[in-house]
Amino acid sequence: MSNALHAEWTKLRTVSATGWLLLSAIVLTVALSAVVALAVTYSSTGSGEDITKLSLAGIYVGQAIVAIFAVQSISAEYSTGMIRVTLTAIPRRPTLLAAKAAVLTAPILAAGAVAVLGSVLAGRLILPANGFTAAHGYALLSLSHGPTLRAAFGSVLYLGLIALLSLAVATAVREPAVAIGIVLGLLFLFPILAALVGDPSLKRHLQQLGPMTAGLAIQTTTNLHHLPITPWAGLGVLAAWATAALLVAGLLLRRRDA
Amino acid sequence: MTAATAPYRSDLPAGRDGFGQLLHAEWTKFRTVRGWVITTVVAVLLVVAFAYLGTFHHKNGVCTTPSSSSCHVPQPHVPLGPGGEAVTDTYSLVHRALAGDGSITVRVGALSGLLQTGSGNSASVSDMGGAPGALQPWAKAGLIVTASTKPGAAYAAVMLTGAHGVRMQYDYTHDTAGPGVSAAGARWLRLTRSGETLTGYESGDGRIWTKVGSAHLDGMPGSVQGGLFVTSPPTAPSQAFFAGGNAGGKASGATARFDGLTLRGQWPAASWKRQNVGANGQVPTLTSVGSNKSGTGFTVSGSGDIAPAVGLPAAFTDQPSLTGVFVGLIVLIVLATMFITAEYRRGLIRTTFAASPRRGQVLAAKAIVIATVTFLAGAAATAVSIPLGNHLLRANGNYVYPTSTLTDLRVIFGTAALLALAAVLALALGTALRRSAAAVTAVILLIVLPDMLVVAIAVPTGVQQLLMRVTPAAAFAVEQTVPQYHQVNYLYAPSNGFYPLAPAAGFAVLLAYTAVALWFAAYRLRTRDA
Numbered sequence: 132m133s134n135a136l137h138a139e140w141t142k143l144r145t146v147s148a149t150g151w152l153l154l155s156a157i158v159l160t161v162a163l164s165a166v167v168a169l170a171v172t173y174s175s176t177g178s179g180e181d182i183t184k185l186s187l188a189g190i191y192v193g194q195a196i197v198a199i200f201a202v203q204s205i206s207a208e209y210s211t212g213m214i215r216v217t218l219t220a221i222p223r224r225p226t227l228l229a230a231k232a233a234v235l236t237a238p239i240l241a242a243g244a245v246a247v248l249g250s251v252l253a254g255r256l257i258l259p260a261n262g263f264t265a266a267h268g269y270a271l272l273s274l275s276h277g278p279t280l281r282a283a284f285g286s287v288l289y290l291g292l293i294a295l296l297s298l299a300v301a302t303a304v305r306e307p308a309v310a311i312g313i314v315l316g317l318l319f320l321f322p323i324l325a326a327l328v329g330d331p332s333l334k335r336h337l338q339q340l341g342p343m344t345a346g347l348a349i350q351t352t353t354n355l356h357h358l359p360i361t362p363w364a365g366l367g368v369l370a371a372w373a374t375a376a377l378l379v380a381g382l383l384l385r386r387r388d389a
Numbered sequence: 390m391t392a393a394t395a396p397y398r399s400d401l402p403a404g405r406d407g408f409g410q411l412l413h414a415e416w417t418k419f420r421t422v423r424g425w426v427i428t429t430v431v432a433v434l435l436v437v438a439f440a441y442l443g444t445f446h447h448k449n450g451v452c453t454t455p456s457s458s459s460c461h462v463p464q465p466h467v468p469l470g471p472g473g474e475a476v477t478d479t480y481s482l483v484h485r486a487l488a489g490d491g492s493i494t495v496r497v498g499a500l501s502g503l504l505q506t507g508s509g510n511s512a513s514v515s516d517m518g519g520a521p522g523a524l525q526p527w528a529k530a531g532l533i534v535t536a537s538t539k540p541g542a543a544y545a546a547v548m549l550t551g552a553h554g555v556r557m558q559y560d561y562t563h564d565t566a567g568p569g570v571s572a573a574g575a576r577w578l579r580l581t582r583s584g585e586t587l588t589g590y591e592s593g594d595g596r597i598w599t600k601v602g603s604a605h606l607d608g609m610p611g612s613v614q615g616g617l618f619v620t621s622p623p624t625a626p627s628q629a630f631f632a633g634g635n636a637g638g639k640a641s642g643a644t645a646r647f648d649g650l651t652l653r654g655q656w657p658a659a660s661w662k663r664q665n666v667g668a669n670g671q672v673p674t675l676t677s678v679g680s681n682k683s684g685t686g687f688t689v690s691g692s693g694d695i696a697p698a699v700g701l702p703a704a705f706t707d708q709p710s711l712t713g714v715f716v717g718l719i720v721l722i723v724l725a726t727m728f729i730t731a732e733y734r735r736g737l738i739r740t741t742f743a744a745s746p747r748r749g750q751v752l753a754a755k756a757i758v759i760a761t762v763t764f765l766a767g768a769a770a771t772a773v774s775i776p777l778g779n780h781l782l783r784a785n786g787n788y789v790y791p792t793s794t795l796t797d798l799r800v801i802f803g804t805a806a807l808l809a810l811a812a813v814l815a816l817a818l819g820t821a822l823r824r825s826a827a828a829v830t831a832v833i834l835l836i837v838l839p840d841m842l843v844v845a846i847a848v849p850t851g852v853q854q855l856l857m858r859v860t861p862a863a864a865f866a867v868e869q870t871v872p873q874y875h876q877v878n879y880l881y882a883p884s885n886g887f888y889p890l891a892p893a894a895g896f897a898v899l900l901a902y903t904a905v906a907l908w909f910a911a912y913r914l915r916t917r918d919a
Contacts, residue, residue, distance in 0.1 A: 170852040188848070191838065195830050202826045210734050308730060308825035312723035315833045320716060322845030323837075324439070327712045330446030344845075 135221045135230035143204065143234055152200045153242040157249065160193030164250035165257060173262025173269075182263050183279045183352040186254025186272060187286055190347070193246055194293045197239055198314045201297035204235050206307035214389045224384045228302060232377065235298055236291050243290035247283050278352035285349030285366055292369045293318075296342065299376030303383050317372075318343040335359045342372045411745055411754040418728075419758055425724060429762060432720040433770040439713025440774035444781040447709065467698055467788050468541030468667075470561040471606075475701070475790050475871075477622075478540035478561075479667030479693025480529075483647075483680050484616030487534065491654020492581035493615050495647045495686075496595065497530050497549045499575055502621070503642030503675060503690065522641070526552035527878050528621035529695065530645035532580040534587055535614050536606075540667045545604040546618065546695065547578050547589030551643065556876075557589040557602030561697050564876040565602035567591050577649070585609045595649065616661070617647050617680075619691035623673045625878045626700065638700075638879075640673035640692060648686030667693055672701065699877045700885065704788040706870045707800055708886050710778020714804055714868075715837060717770060718811055722832045725759045725812035730825035738919045748914045752820060756813045756907065763812040767805030775800065792870045803867025803892060810903045811836055814861065817906035821913045835861050835902065843883045850882040854889040861902045863888070866895030 143149055167188040171180070208214040221227045255272040263269040274280045296317075301310035321341025325334045338344040338359040348358050348365030355361070360368065419425055470476040487493075504522025531548025545559035555567030555576055568591075577592040588603040621643035663680045675692040698704070732738040745751050775797065779789045792800075811832060818828040839862035843853045857863050866888035873881050881887040888895055 167848060167852060170855070171849050188846075191842065191846070192834060195834055195838070199826045199830050203824070206826065306727070306825075308723045308726045308819075308829050311826045311829045312719055312833075315830065315837070316716070316719045319833070319837050319841045320719070323715050323841055324442070324712060326845040327443045327709055328446050333446055 132226055132230065135226050136234060138217075138220065139227075139230045139234040143238070146207075148203065149200070149238070152196055152203075153238060156193050156196035156200070157242055157246040159196060160189035160246035161249035161253055162189065163192045164189030165253040168254050168257040168261070171258075171261060171263075173264075173267050180263070180269070181351060181353040182254060182258055182269055182272060183251075183276075183282045184350045186258065187247065187250050187282060187350050189246065189250050190286055190289065190350070193243075194290060194318065194343070195315060197243070197290050197293050198297040198311060198318075200239065201235055201294040202301040202307050202310045202314065204231060205298060205301045206305060206310060209305045209389075210307070218389050225381050228298075228377070228381050228384055232295055232298055235294055239294045240287055240291050243287040246290075247286045251279070251283055276352075281362065282350045282352055285362065286347075288366060289346050289349060289369065292346065292366070292373045293342075295373040296369070296376050299373065299380040302380035303376070317341075339365075339368065342369045345369060406745075408750060408754065411750055412757060414741075414744070415751075415754045415758045419762065425728070428720060428724050429766050432717040432724070433766050435720065436713035436717040436767075436770035437773050437777065439716050440710045440778040441781065443709045443712030444705075444778040445785070447705065447782055447785055447787055467701065467704070468539075469791060470541055470697070471543045472560060472562060473791060473793065474562065475698040475704075475788075476541055476561045477667075477672050477694040477696055477698045477701075478542075479672065479674055480618045480620035480665075480695055481678050481680055481689050481691030482533070482538065482614075482616055482618045482664045482666050483661050483687050483689060484533075484538070484614045484664065485652075485659050485661055486612055486657055487582060487615040487655065488612050488657050489655035490581075490583050491615070491652065491656055492579060493532055493534075494577065494579040494595075494649070494651040494653075495532060495617060496575060496577050496649040498646035498648075500524055500528055500530055500549065500551055500619075500643045500645050502528060502551070503644065503677075503692070504624075505640040505673065505675060524551040524643060525621050525624065525641045525878065526550070527694070527696075527876060528619075528641070528643035529556075530619040530643060530647075530689070530691075531578050531617070532589075533616065533618045533695075534580055534582055536610055538614055538664060538666050543606050543609060544695070545580070545587035545589070545606060547580050547591065547601055548618075549576050549578065549645070551621075553876075555591040555601055557604070558695070558876070559587065559604035559606065561695065562874065563604065564874075567601040568599050580615070582613070582615070582654070615656075617650075617687060617689055618695070619643055619645050619678075619680075619689040620693045620695055621691060622694040622696065622878060626880050638673065640675045642675040642678050642690055642692040644688065644690035646683070646686060646688045648684070650686055661687075665691075672698075694877070696877050697871075697874050698790075699871060699874060699879045701788065704790060705779075705782050706790050706868075706886055707775050707779070707792070708868060709782065710775045711771065711800075711804065711868055712778075713774060714767075714771070714808070715840065717767070718808060718837060719833060721763050721766070721808055721812050722815045722836075723829055725763065725815040726819040726825045726828045726832075728755060728759050729816055729819040730823060730828070733823050733919075742919050749911045752817075752907070752911055752914055756816055759812045759816050760809040764805045764809035767808035768801055771801045771804045790871050796870055799892060800868055800870060803864075803896065806896070807864045807867060807899065810864070810899050811861070814899075814903045814906050817903065817910040820910035821906070836864075836899075837862075840865065850880070850884075853883045857883045857888050857895070858890060858898070861899040863890050863895035864899035866890050867892045 297314045300313050304310045322344050325337035345365040346369035348360050349362045467475045502524030506520045528551035529548040533546040535544035536542040547557050557565045577595040579590040581588050589601040590598040592598045621641045623638035626638045678690045678692045680689040782789050815832045822828045839856040839860045842848045873887050
């Protein structure tokens with residue numbers, strides 16, 4: 132296993148796209164968070180705004196870059212034929228998938244932590260200037276606030292789980308275009324459909340089932356009783372998606388020729 | 390000595406080397422990959438299936454039994470104006486018949502406002518009383534000449550508004566500002582009829598008159614109704630960020646005192662009739678309105694609006710029927726990207742360029758083939774989805790805004806063209822980046838992410854409008870069927886189906902992105918080895 136980990140780490144480290152993708156994930160996440168924070172003003176919102184969730188909005192674009200990163204890590208091997216060399220070196224395919232998952236998640240979690248901290252910092256600097264001050268009932272964004280810490284920590288975990296889900300889908304379908312289409316479809320279509328269907332209980336079920344709608348419940352810090360699913364249970368739904376996808380991917384990897 | 394044998398020449402004519410051949414080659418490549426053809430058909434079926442999912446659950450009305458599956462209520466009645474558009478026509482009226490030409494003059498005192506006190510909606514009018522409150526900017530009090538008191542009738546009116554001065558309005562959609570829009574204060578108003586032409590005047594003192602505007606109303610009957618009216622629209626709904634919903638508007642009312650009433654022309658002798666026109670609960674209205682004769686004039690209070698219908702409760706546009714477009718869009722983006730990246734992956738691109746060394750033409754042929762396929766697929770899908778979805782909505786007792794045939798065609802072919810351009814954008818980015826994962830993600834982030842932020846996350850209205858101006862998602866404006874009216878106070882946000890750009894302008898944004906991407910792809914194609 133340690134050889135497999137070392138091999139996968141070397142592959143990941145020596146591809147120039149790795150650095151660029153992680154950097155763009157961080158930059159795009161912080162940028163979108165900052166733009167949203169700049170656009171919201173206290174006077175136009177009234178009270179009860181969830182400023183933690185608001186300042187973490189960049190995750191909507193960051194997760195897509197994370198998905199590319201994870202999909203590329205396996206589908207590039209199929210595109211170039213490298214997978215046959217890899218499987219010759221590491222014939223135990225579940226071991227390979229586990230090594231890829233582990234090696235992939237570590238830099239994602241690190242980059243995710245930077246992106247989330249950057250977003251919180253942007254919110255902390257920008258929001259008070261837009262009227263979200265103590266006088267209006269909004270404390271300064273701070274990780275010492277329990278729910279905010281949970282939202283920030285959970286957002287990092289969310290990105291890690293998105294990477295695992297994407298890796299699993301790409302392992303199962305191999306073709307990168309199809310894999311990324313499936314991942315982004317799963318993420319973005321559930322909330323759009325939930326917003327457009329009329330039946331309240333169907334809407335709620337879609338939000339509980341969607342990997343993004345459920346998983347990002349972790350970012351909510353106010354009005355928790357309005358959520359379709361509790362924060363940690365929501366992240367659990369995403370974890371269930373990722374686990375199920377990894378199991379299917381592992382099975383397919385074992386049974387198919389490379 | 391033997392005769393020299395002539396070298397072998399094929400009897401077949403030489404193949405032509407034109408753009409037509411190239412198109413044919415690219416079409417053959419697309420047609421003969423079974424997975425791509427199946428995917429295109431699946432995309433069409435998904436759009437239609439989601440039109441069903443997006444509409445069949447919308448049920449309107451209060452059901453008597455807890456299980457709502459057998460619940461069928463008639464759809465709310467919304468009158469249609471002379472132009473065929475849905476209108477709100479609810480107001481308090483004091484009127485008499487006008488048999489021919491004539492004029493009516495009155496002095497309108499300053500308006501005062503009423504606001505709904507309870508939290509009731511139009512379905513339960515038990516707590517729809519009003520208390521003195523803010524006067525709505527588009528509260529209206531003035532003179533009206535209308536073909537009849539039936540909601541939706543042709544009319545022309547000159548009025549004093551809450552905050553927009555004196556206006557001349559006719560046939561619901563037309564609005565002209567009076568000279569020197571002054572806010573509050575009493576004004577003299579006059580409305581004259583001469584055949585089918587109605588002209589409104591205003592004056593500060595009743596002696597020096599200024600024309601506000603005139604209207605030509607085709608087919609105005611000989612005998613019409615003329616008189617005083619007051620109405621006041623509901624407050625605009627407010628948006629809760631990141632909550633995905635609007636707080637509904639509250640009913641409002643306005644009261645105005647009219648005196649100095651003067652009639653000239655063919656008004657048959659009769660007494661003034663007081664009537665609340667409309668008031669069928671299509672918009673939130675106060676119940677405590679009406680008119681009283683007081684001294685030499687009338688005090689009238691009204692609630693409702695005389696305007697195009699915007700944001701009615703339980704009313705829908707084509708948008709729920711087009712839910713599946715997002716699904717079809719993602720499938721077609723993947724397909725279009727693979728149309729080029731598969732060639733790089735399999736090495737077929739080298740054969741392609743050996744056969745046709747002019748690379749720009751290859752890209753053009755590919756773009757034309759994928760655009761044609763996705764356009765036809767999109768047109769077929771939307772042409773089925775819209776009637777299907779609207780039928781399901783109506784069958785469940787919902788109101789669907791009427792659209793003209795021209796608008797229907799614009800929505801169907803506009804959506805199809807949106808899908809086609811998105812596919813070309815994906816093809817161009819796939820060509821430029823060669824990596825299909827990055828290309829697919831870029832196009833989805835550019836076109837689908839803004840919609841998700843608008844529709845599902847409900848980011849602040851300012852961000853929504855920015856997104857729908859600068860990203861290619863602006864092209865979704867082609868799906869807007871109810872136009873924005875400045876004379877109706879409403880939350881005109883993309884999350885409510887109102888886009889900041891006109892359909893053609895929004896489409897042009899996507900076109901610009903696609904053109905730039907195509908140019909960039911052609912440049913990269915020429916300057917790099919295959």
